[in-house]
Amino acid sequence: MISFQQADISKNSFEGLKDLLPTILEMITAQNISFRNSGYNDFSGGYKRFYKLIPEDMLKSEAKSVILQFKRYYNIPDGTIMLVQIQSSIIEPSTSLSSSRTSVTGQGIHTDGHSQAILVCLERKNVSGAENSFFKDLNGTEQIGKGKILNEGDAVLFRDNELYHYVSPALPKDTSKLMRRSVMLVHSPADNVLDGTISKENSLGRRESFVKLRNEQGGEVKKQKDLDDARDDACAEA
Numbered sequence: 065m066i067s068f069q070q071a072d073i074s075k076n077s078f079e080g081l082k083d084l085l086p087t088i089l090e091m092i093t094a095q096n097i098s099f100r101n102s103g104y105n106d107f108s109g110g111y112k113r114f115y116k117l118i119p120e121d122m123l124k125s126e127a128k129s130v131i132l133q134f135k136r137y138y139n140i141p142d143g144t145i146m147l148v149q150i151q152s153s154i155i156e157p158s159t160s161l162s163s164s165r166t167s168v169t170g171q172g173i174h175t176d177g178h179s180q181a182i183l184v185c186l187e188r189k190n191v192s193g194a195e196n197s198f199f200k201d202l203n204g205t206e207q208i209g210k211g212k213i214l215n216e217g218d219a220v221l222f223r224d225n226e227l228y229h230y231v232s233p234a235l236p237k238d239t240s241k242l243m244r245r246s247v248m249l250v251h252s253p254a255d256n257v258l259d260g261t262i263s264k265e266n267s268l269g270r271r272e273s274f275v276k277l278r279n280e281q282g283g284e285v286k287k288q289k290d291l292d293d294a295r296d297d298a299c300a301e302a
Contacts, residue, residue, distance in 0.1 A: 065136070065199055066220065066227070067220065067221045068218065069133075069219050069220070070217055070219065071133070071184040071217055071218065074214070077224050079136070081280070094173055099123070101102035101186055106120065109172075115214055118150065119159070127148065130182065130184055130248060130250065131146065131250055133219075134211060134221065134250050135252075137182075137221055138180045138221075139288070140170050140180065140193065140252050145252075145253055145254045146251065147250070147251040147254035148250050149248065149249045150186070150246065150248070150249075152187070152244060152246040152247075153168040153244070153245045153246075154243065154244050155235070155236055155242070155243040156237060156255075157236070157240050157241050157242055166235060168194050168233070172230065173202050173203075173229070173230045174202075174228060174229065175266060175268040176249075176251055178253065178254060178265075178266060179223065179224060179225045179252060179253060179263070179266060180221070180252045181222055181249065181250065181252075182220070182248055183196070183214070183219065183220050183222075183248075184214075184219040184247060184249075185215060185217065185218050185245075186246040187216060187246035188214070188215055188216055189243065189244045190215075190237050190238055190243045191234065191235055191236070191237065191242050191243055192235050193232050193234035194231055195213050195234070196213070196226050196230070196231055197212075197231075198222065198230075199208075199227065199229075200228070201228070202270070204230070204270075208227060214247075225265050235276070241277045260287050264266060
């Protein structure tokens with residue numbers, strides 16, 4: 065169910081991927097839209113999010129070995145839609161955030177709404193905390209094994225539709241220096257983030273979040289929906 069491994073990626077590849085950071089990037093079979101259902105993510109789900117694409121040449125070089133390692137491990141069929149993400153959590157030195165532990169995901173214990181996942185640590189500098197843990201339940205009473213800190217080059221593969229995962233809060237070891245934690249994630253299958261539906265293969269659900277970004281982004285969401293509707297009407301008339 066959970067496998068900790070070394071990422072199938074060279075040091076030079078890490079340097080290439082890190083050149084993209086700290087920008088958050090996503091790639092969904094050459095689509096730049098992520099629409100995760102709020103049934104999995106009550107904090108930041110339920111509305112369309114637009115991102116830059118990871119450059120195709122990087123997907124065919126630096127990131128390719130990780131994607132193939134993931135595909136081989138789970139015997140994922142050719143043609144499967146995958147979601148590839150690079151995310152970075154940064155705390156600037158000597159700020160209010162540097163003196164207290166801060167969530168690196170904005171979520172508690174959760175599922176991402178897919179079937180399989182791999183998480184690779186690309187960079188971990190001046191970080192205290194940010195330990196990865198897995199649970200059988202959303203309340204965190206049934207932990208699976210012990211939590212583990214992923215250092216640079218470490219990877220964990222897990223069944224996203226069979227368990228919940230969590231990353232503990234983090235803070236800088238030295239508050240006078242920059243803190244940065246960067247990870248690469250790959251999920252499969254990812255058809256459901258193209259249209260915001262619930263996956264037929266993942267029924268784990270989510271915990272309620274006091275803050276819901278889809279409510280705070282309501283105006284922008286409505287504006288985008290109006291643009292989408294106008295575009296669809298124009299296509300229909302054509």
